[in-house]
Amino acid sequence: MTTVRDEPESNDASIEALLREVGARDEPSASATSEVMSAVHAEWLTIVQQRRRQQRVVAWRLAAGVVLAVLVTTFAYRFMAPGPEQFASIASVDGRLLASTGDTAVEARDVGQLIRVGDTMQTDARSRAAVSFPDGLSLRLDHDTRLTVAATDRVTLASGAVYIDAPPGVGSANALTIDTTAGSVQHVGTQYEVRTHADAMVVSVREGRVLVSNASTSNTGEAGQVLRLTTSGNLTRTSLAASDPHWQWTLEAAPVFDIDNQSLAAFLQWIARETGRHVVYSTPQAEAAAEAVKLRGSIAGLDADVALTTVLATTQLRRYRTDATEIGIELTPIDSSAATRQTH
Structure with missing residues (x-):
């Protein structure tokens, strides 16, 4: 058994003696305290x-x-x-074509440049222009014309006149709508002109059909008709031949036909369509010859009839007399020549 002795009095005395021997702890000086505080x-x-x-x-x-x-x-x-959608490309400019997008500054545009949705185009009193679509449709601007591209299939005509040439094969699915203050026009594979005035629009149909409409009515225009629709809704009709001189400006605004390496038949078809006439061959042999002949050169700067005469002079074909609505073509009794011809 272990016994622990109880010695409280002796222990307290020992501690007291030790403290007296060590003495009280020295207080740090003021400078030392300040130095320590500064360091901390x-x-x-x-x-x-x-x-x-x-x-x-x-x-x-x-x-x-x-x-x-x-x-x-x-x-x-x-x-x-994505930027604004492409509407068409500029095919020809006779004079100057100005264009702008939204609030941007007006600038001159040239052949090959693109016209996009939102663009505004305008010509002055001495200028005409044409834009072409990928599917072959052509839109031409007369003098003093201003229009805005509202969508890929819609144009707002503010002033002047436009001519639309929708060649065969361009169906109603690609129909272009022309809006004016008096109403709207939509084509069904055709050639037509829309001219806007302060109180009316005048639609001249050269080929095919158009649909002329306003807020309350719709009317169909046939080839050879001129429809005048006023802002008050009154509609009148008159007649206009496809070969009438009225259409001359549309040919002057048309892109130049590149005859190089084209057949004579293709050139004849183009000039007939542009002048509102039809090609008539005297014999199947004459038509075959026109298909076989390949052309070289250029007709740039030539009037339509001058170009026709110039091109035919380089071939074994010639015109024969017809009425004003036809271009008669026949073979000439001359020696056969090379299939490829030079215009000049």
């Missing part, structure tokens, strides 16, 4: 500043990331977002 404060400031710098770095990194994301989004939208 400086260390505290250093730690605080480091933390603040770290917070600023994190904040700047976050801000830079946000700015970069905004810039990437902006440039991606600018360069990847």
Whole structure:
């Protein structure tokens, strides 16, 4: 059995003696205390500043990331977002064609440039122009004409006149609508002119049919008819032949036909369509010869009838007398010549 002795009085005396021997702890001087406090404060400031710098770095990194994301989004939208849809390309300009998009400045446009949805085109008193569509449809602007492309299949005509040539094969699915203050016109495979006035629009149908409509009625126009629809809704009809001189401006505004390596038959078909006439061959042999002859050269700058005479002079075919609505073609009794001919 272990016994622990109880010696409280002797232990207390020993501790008291030890404390008397060591003595009281010296108080630090004021300068030492100040030095220590300064050192502690400086260390505290250093730690605080480091933390603040770290917070600023994190904040700047976050801000830079946000700015970069905004810039990437902006440039991606600018360069990847689809622009206005293509409407047509400029095929010919006689004089000057001006165009603008929205509020942008008006600028001159030239052959080969694109016209897009939202563009406004205009010609002056001495200018005409034509634009072509991928499917072959041609839209021509007369003098003093102004129009705006509202959609890929819709044009708003503010002033002047336009001529639409929709060749065979361009169906109603690709029909172009012309809007004016008096009403709208839509074609069904045709050639026609729309001329707008302050109180009416006049639609002249050269070939095929058109649908003329306003807010309350719709009317069909046939080849050879002129429909005048007023802003009040009154409609009148008159007649106009396909070969009438009225159509001369549409030929002057037409793109030049490139005869190089084309058959004589193709050239004859083009000039007949542009002048409102039909090609009539005297014999099947004459038609076969026209198909076989390949042309070279250019008819740029030539009047239609002059071009026709010039081209035929280089072949073994010639015109024979017909009425004003036909172009008669026959073989001439001359020696056969090379299939390829030179116009000049």
